[in-house]
């Protein structure tokens with residue numbers, strides 16, 4: 564059946580990538596994008612430049628306002644899809660409007676997770692709003708997923724403000740860095756030592772984590788047991804400490820959970836994400852899912868910007884029944900303390916099968932660390948060296964053989980190794 568109408572639920576990078584790719588690939592039918600926000604904007608700046616106050620919402624828009632009309636995309640902003648009916652091919656908006664389409668793409672992203680600690684704000688947890696995550700903090704207790712969250716957090720990041728960040732993963736670390744730039748006193752608590760070791764390897768993770776104290780952040784390896792909003796601030800009980808400490812604000816940066824509300828209610832297969840096949844198709848043939856809300860069957864769920872973009876492109880190819888773009892090694896970036904970190908593929912600790920190779924000097928950017936299995940690169944982390952990450956990605960994708968000693972030698976051009984020359 565020829566597809567003549569497509570409706571995308573969710574205006575994040577995955578949803579926008581889907582509609583953009585459909586038009587780019589020649590799809591001429593009806594195209595509708597339903598967005599909770601007035602217009603789709605990008606999320607990575609929310610913990611970086613936007614939080615620092617250097618950007619406004621318009622400047623992080625994913626597309627210029629006129630782009631939607633030019634592309635003949637009906638953008639329905641400030642709208643929430645409340646019901647999905649896969650059999651009827653319809654969605655119902657919160658205002659009661661019903662829209663139908665031949666294919667529906669779920670691009671609903673997700674919301675910040677709360678850890679299982681006692682809080683006086685229990686009602687926030689009990690009443691999350693679908694598609695909007697958790698209500699914006701009025702209690703000094705924050706999460707960070709939306710621009711509204713970032714605005715609320717920005718409001719308290721005044722010079723001298725005491726901020727507790729629970730969770731030293733990618734977002735927690737980025738906010739610590741931004742908050743220090745804004746002159747806040749920051750305490751960063753995480754039970755993992757070092758955090759993010761699985762993503763970047765223990766050595767790089769240890770060095771990255773040590774940068775917090777270099778920049779005046781107090782790091783604590785522990786769990787936060789309880790937080791309470793009081794008139795004089797937020798009291799936090801940190802494991803192992805004799806009494807509570809008081810902060811002006813607490814940010815929970817303990818990960819995100821996929822927004823599967825619509826899919827679940829519609830009876831689609833859901834398990835830590837809306838389950839999809841390699842073509843982004845859910846358990847209903849006319850419904851696809853992309854980005855942070857989706858998980859490919861048999862795989863781990865991915866929560867990175869480029870993966871969401873790629874999902875959208877794959878979904879568009881599926882809808883048009885054309886070949887999808889080739890899959891590449893996974894990649895993401897993160898920025899902290901003016902350093903740009905890129906991660907590609909899979910980092911492993913050295914063992915009988917795997918070797919770690921440092922190019923440059925670990926801890927003295929620019930440098931890169933590679934994981935090899937035999938003579939194949941399977942992962943890399945670069946700090947202030949994007950070309951190393953780019954080359955590593957090509958090595959992984961092409962499966963070229965490299966010698967560890969060549970990789971380690973900054974005098975040898977990585978592009979040469981890519982061509983197989985030594």
Ligand SMILES: Cc1cc2nc3c(=O)[nH]c(=O)nc-3n(C[C@H](O)[C@H](O)[C@H](O)COP(=O)(O)OP(=O)(O)OC[C@H]3O[C@@H](n4cnc5c(N)ncnc54)[C@H](O)[C@@H]3O)c2cc1C
Nearest residue numbers: 573575576577606607644671672694854855866867868895
């Ligand atoms: C603060 C922050 C910093 C980040 N930094 C990085 C980074 O440096 N590098 C990196 O690789 N990744 C980063 N990420 C992750 C990256 O932003 C996400 O992977 C990406 O945004 C996922 O895109 P998405 O479109 O799947 O979901 P989202 O961006 O979450 O968009 C989904 C949209 O759908 C809406 N929605 C949900 N339900 C409904 C409904 N029923 N009706 C209508 N709309 C609905 C949501 O409100 C949301 O607007 C960061 C994320 C955050 C929060």
